[in-house]
Amino acid sequence: MEKAKIRNSLLLLLTAFIWGVAFVAQSVGMEYVGPFTFNSVRCFLGGMVLIPCIWLLGKLDKKAGAQKKAKLQEQKKKEWKNLFLGGTLCGILLCLGSNLQQFGIQYTTVGKAGFITAFYIIIVPILGLFLRRRCGWNVWLGVLFALAGLYFLCITDAASQGGVERLIPWLPVGKGELLLFIGALGFSLHIMVIDYFTQRADGVRMSCIQFFVCGIISSIGMIFTEQPSIAAVCQAWQPILYAGILSCGVAYTLQIVGQKGINPTVASLILSLESVISVLAGIVLLSQRLSSREIFGCMLMFLAIILAQLPSKSGKSN
Numbered sequence: 039m040e041k042a043k044i045r046n047s048l049l050l051l052l053t054a055f056i057w058g059v060a061f062v063a064q065s066v067g068m069e070y071v072g073p074f075t076f077n078s079v080r081c082f083l084g085g086m087v088l089i090p091c092i093w094l095l096g097k098l099d100k101k102a103g104a105q106k107k108a109k110l111q112e113q114k115k116k117e118w119k120n121l122f123l124g125g126t127l128c129g130i131l132l133c134l135g136s137n138l139q140q141f142g143i144q145y146t147t148v149g150k151a152g153f154i155t156a157f158y159i160i161i162v163p164i165l166g167l168f169l170r171r172r173c174g175w176n177v178w179l180g181v182l183f184a185l186a187g188l189y190f191l192c193i194t195d196a197a198s199q200g201g202v203e204r205l206i207p208w209l210p211v212g213k214g215e216l217l218l219f220i221g222a223l224g225f226s227l228h229i230m231v232i233d234y235f236t237q238r239a240d241g242v243r244m245s246c247i248q249f250f251v252c253g254i255i256s257s258i259g260m261i262f263t264e265q266p267s268i269a270a271v272c273q274a275w276q277p278i279l280y281a282g283i284l285s286c287g288v289a290y291t292l293q294i295v296g297q298k299g300i301n302p303t304v305a306s307l308i309l310s311l312e313s314v315i316s317v318l319a320g321i322v323l324l325s326q327r328l329s330s331r332e333i334f335g336c337m338l339m340f341l342a343i344i345l346a347q348l349p350s351k352s353g354k355s356n
Contacts, residue, residue, distance in 0.1 A: 049296035050308040053289045058315025060285035061148035062323045063277035064140060070274035072264035073140035074256045077133070079271060079278050081253035084286025088246040091291055095242060117239055124235030125244045129251025131231060135224030137256060138217050145214025147326045150191055152316025153339045154218040159310060159346050160184045161226035169230075176348045184342035190335030191215070245290055306347045313340060 067076045143151045163177045192215040211219075235244060260266050271278065297305045317336060320326040328336065 043300060046296045046298060046300050047304070047308060049292050050300065050305055051311065053292045053296060054309050054311040055315055056284050056289040056292075057309075057312040058152060059319045059323075060281050060289075061143065061152050061316040062319045063280040063285070065143050065148050065151075065320075065324065067274045067277035067281065068140070068144050071266065071270045071278075072260065073137055073144070074259035074264055075266045075271065076274070076278065076281070077136050077140055078253050078256035078260050080282035080286060081132075081136075081249045081256060083279070083282025084290075085246050085249035085253065087283050087287025088242060088249065088290070091287075092243055092246060095240075120235055121239040121244055122247065124231065124239050125247025126251050127231050128228060128235070128244060128248035130255065131224055131228035132248050133252040133255045135221045135228055136252065137259065138221030138224060142214040142217030142221060145212060146218070147328065148320035148324065149317035149326065149328055149336065150215065150332065151218055152313040153191060153336050154188070154215060155222050155225065156310060156313040156339065156343055157184060157188070157219065157222040158226040158229060159306070159343050161223060162229050163346060165226055165230060174349075176345045180342040180345035182342075183338050183345060187335045187338030187340075187342060188219070190331050190338065192219075192335075241294065242291075249286060307344065310340075310343045310347065313343065 064076070071079075139151065139155060142154075160177070160180055163171070163173050164181065167173060192211045232241075232244075293309070313336075317328065
């Protein structure tokens, strides 16, 4: 049992590593193709990678007993409805979050992108208040640390002096940071929709659908706003393959396998290392550097992420 937990923890750590390095792939990919093109191709790849996984799981399900099969047939119609509805909604929100992230990462470092995106860990429990889910003291303390961290990460001296391109002229936040923050809101809604539908439909099948939906919508944006070419996609084949096959397909499967038998809080803490790995990957692979002010912001953000995932007496898990 302990060996299984150690193995699953290592799988989750590998997942966090893949996702953290994926920020580098996303940044490098922008040198060759536009954001919509990148996400369109990567999502179609991610969906295709999951098809063999679905086939394998289907083969294993055939070994189920007759009673189990009968129950599955009774629930089949309702489950398929939830599957396609959940997959479509998740795909729309994934498209919103991933494309905003892809646009934002063009204007900032991968380390900052990783930490700002991780803000969804703070946003999700706050949005849960609208569903009458309580937040413990640790979440509210995490919010304070996260806001302070975002201040040091986003509102830099250069931004306040007009040295950074802004999306809203009067807001002292860089364009990239603002797009990433809005993208984190999209990912937060995406997580909440997943939480609802995974209790009513198969998670792997739903993920496969969401990737194809996201790919289709991104393709529409690609056709109308970009000038895609096969040559450009071929030039970006390495970052696209990494983001599509490893980040979307493989990492998602590893997460599902790794979370089995692991305390959800421990699993979340391991996966949150994605933000730290993104900083290290940016330094090692792209020679990007953060200022001491931005490093302090990252430290505050990581502390906020840990606080938000700690169990508390007043905030019971659902």
